[in-house]
Amino acid sequence: MFQDPGVGVFQAWDYVVFAALFVISSGIGVFFAIKERTKNTSKEFLVGGKQMTCVPVALSLTASFMSAVTVLGTPSDVYRFGGSFIIFSIAYTMMVTLTAELFLPIFYRSGITSTYEYLELRFSKAVRMAATLIYIVQTILYTGVVVYAPALALNQVTGFNLWGSIFATGIVCTFYCTLGGLKAVVWSDVFQMVVMLMGFFTVLIQGTIKNGGPVAVWKAAQEGSRLNVFDFDPDPLRRHTFWTISIGGTFTWLGIYGVNQSTIQRCISCKSEKQAKLALYLNLLGLLVILVCAVFSGLVMYTFYAKCDPWTAGFVSAPDQIMAYFVMDILGHMPGLPGLFVACAFSGTLSTVAASINALATVTYEDFIKYWFKNLSERAGTWISKGLCIVFGVACTTMAVAASYMGGIVQAALSIHGMCGGPMLGLFSLGILFPWTNWKGAAGGLLAGITLSFWAGIGGFVYPAPASKMMPLHLNTSGCELRNSSDILTTLAPTMAPERPALADSWYSMSYLYYSAVGWLATVIAGLVITFLTGPTRGGDIKPVLIRPVCNLLCFWSEEYRKACWCGVEHDAADMDLSGDYISTDILAMRREEPTEISKKDGKDSGDDLPGHIAEDRSYTNAGFTKDTDL
Incomplete structure (x- = not known):
């Protein structure tokens, strides 16, 4: 890759600031390992003894789901496609409201530790096991993406070995998660959330100054069509429109939040249901703040490179590197600040990976280990839980290798959640909203949803949508010196596309944000049909605490x-x-x-x-x- 000689490089203070993130995060794990050493139970390790309060849990939720995918990928997406990403604020609001008012009360009142315990209470052991396995695969895949993203940024701005960065991330996350359990994860997230905000504000302030002020940024973004946010085209093949983001985004994020073990585990760790709900609504505020920061970072970045796009010019090799390149361009001469931004990107990853590791260990222990070994002592359970944290830390770290082949990190991450999260959301919806659903309908619906969403998702990966549906906006290189003419000809020359099947320009070209909605619809419809064909569940067999019928809203x-x-x-x-x-x-x-x-x-x-x-x-x-x- 050609590096623009005008861009700064990491200096000693940058390494100090960056290293401090790892040291402090590890120190939090050590602190809770010592502080909680007398509370040697699996419950204390996995759900913090259910004594957490709303503020740290809210910050933890925000940090975990606003990962490096947001820090690096969202500004790049806004830079190339415009500010329509801000419409995700509608999806976030709908998602948090439904989670707090529909799903959380059911899980909290059921007294469960693993979300999938609900499925056994409501359906059967087989349904619970199938859902747990899908969740494990989904989480490992997603975590691989968010480990790879900041490692790529660090490689871009410092020249550090890419895979060395990945393994360093995995080791630190596994270390403090294994030592301190959920409390270490939550309080590390609080610290990392502060670092994320500091990194974003630093970039926004310095970038706005470099561009001549907020008025100049707004004017340039408007001239470059980056402020054309609302596109009401109902075409489901368009990548980002108002409908794909607001409707498809709601289903996608509801699959991530509403029934996701990582979210629910921290909510049920709160000392009361009221605290858990408050944590979710405070978390919504955090999500909106981070979203606004990411979108405006993209607009500031576009203004700065309005006449010289570093991607087209060949200064970076992938769109997801543009944000890191921009940071070194405007902050490289200020020791410590580039390190702060890279720490910002890594903060999102550390929080996401640690939460995922803890959630994976919880569902494996609760859904498999305790089922196979019914007479485990609390001490043995704690050691097994810690061992599972190590196992999943290794699995998530090595999965990052595959992420390098998945294209844009935002689309890759949300596609994974859509393909798996939609059917899982549909499964829990069958149990909570439709009391007559039986276990056969639940199992059959889950299989139908997974099949349909993976068919669409994998087809879209193999046969990408035509450029006309992706709608990238114009990028200018008139103000910069390109590498050389032969390189540009190679970059811009059309390539021979593989032969496309009949579904390539219809089903496979569907917006990735609709994968979750497709999976949900398929699961619910197939589940209800199978239920009525095999005989609905009798009402007397269901405990009222496990359901909240959708028909109740009408009567x-x-x-x-x-x-x-x-x-x-x-x-x-x-x-x-x-x-x-x-x-x-x-x-x-x-x-x-x-x-x-x-x-x-x-x-x-x-x-x-x-x-x-x-x-x-x-x-x-x-x-x-x-x-x-x-x-």
């Missing part, structure tokens, strides 16, 4: 219709909470700390008669049913 005005809309699920007016939610007799009894027939076994309140119910420390009395719980 709330009449008690008679309200009962009918619960589709036969047993409930009684005496068991209605003040909020209008129905709670089973067993749950009410547990709240009053009274034993019931369902929980009596050999003279002990074990709860083993509930399918997949978690006895011991995960009884419903510890599931957030306190006076301040927002039921």
Whole structure:
């Protein structure tokens, strides 16, 4: 790759600032390993003893899902395609609202640790295991992308070995996650969130000054069509329009947030449901702040390179390197600031990878290890959980190698989540919204959703959409000296495209943001059809705490219709909470700390008669049913 001699390089202070990120993150892990050494239980390690408060959890959620994919990929996307990315604010708002009001209450009140425990309570063990395996594959794939992204940035601006950077990231994440558990992950995320904001603000302030002020940036972006945000073309083959981002983005991010173990695990670690909901809404504010920073960074970057695009000129080899190149261009002469930005990119990755490792260890321990080894001691469970963190740290790090072949990091990351997250969202929707769904419908729907979304996603990867559907905006090189004419001819010369099948310009060219919506629709429709063909589940077999029927939204005005809309699920007016939610007799009894027939076994309140119910420390009395719980 040709490097523009005018761009600065890393200096000693940059390395110091960058190294401080790793040292402090590791130190947080060591601190919690020492502080919590007397609380040697798997529950304490995996969910922080369910004593977290809303602010650190909110910051942790924001840091984890606004990863290096956002820090590097979103500004590059805005630079090339325009500011339509800001419409994701609608998707984020819808996603957080639905997660807080629909999915979180079900998970929190169920007293679960792994999200997929719900699927056993609602359907069967087989459905739970299948969903867990899909989640593991999805998370390892996604984490590989977000490990690769900042390593690429570091390679671009410092010349560090790409794979050495990847392994350094994986080792540090695995280290503090294994030592300190969820508390170390959350508080490291808080620190890393601060670093991300500092990095963005530094770039925005210095870039705006270099461009002559915010008015000049706005004018240049307008002249370059970067502010043409709202495109209401309903064509589903267009990459980014108002509809693909607002509708497709909502489904994509709801699959990431609403039923994702990494999100729900931190929410249920809060001391009450009210705190968990507040964490989600505070997190929305954080998501919007980071989104605005990323979009405006892209506009500032475009203004700076309006006359000399470094990608077309050959100064960088891939679009995702432009942001790192821009940082070195405007901050290279200021020791420490380039290091701060690279630390910003790595902060997003460290938080995402650590959260993923912790979530993967949790679902594997809860869904597989405890199923195979039923009499594990707490000490053994803690050591196994730590061992799983190491295993998944290695898996996620090595997966980053494949990410180098996946193209643009934003599209690659969201495509992975769409292909897997949509069917998973559909599966939980079948359980929560449609009480009559049986386990056969759930399993069949999941298989149909996965098949359809992967068909579209893999087809789109093999046969990319035509340039007319991608709609990249014009990039200018009139103001810079290109490498040489032969290189440019090679770069710009048309290549022989492989023969395209009939579906290449229709089904395979669908916007990647619709993968999740397609998976959700296929899962729900197939699940309902199979359910009615094989016989719907009887209402008396479902505990009301596990569902929130969609038909209830339409019939709330009449008690008679309200009962009918619960589709036969047993409930009684005496068991209605003040909020209008129905709670089973067993749950009410547990709240009053009274034993019931369902929980009596050999003279002990074990709860083993509930399918997949978690006895011991995960009884419903510890599931957030306190006076301040927002039921």
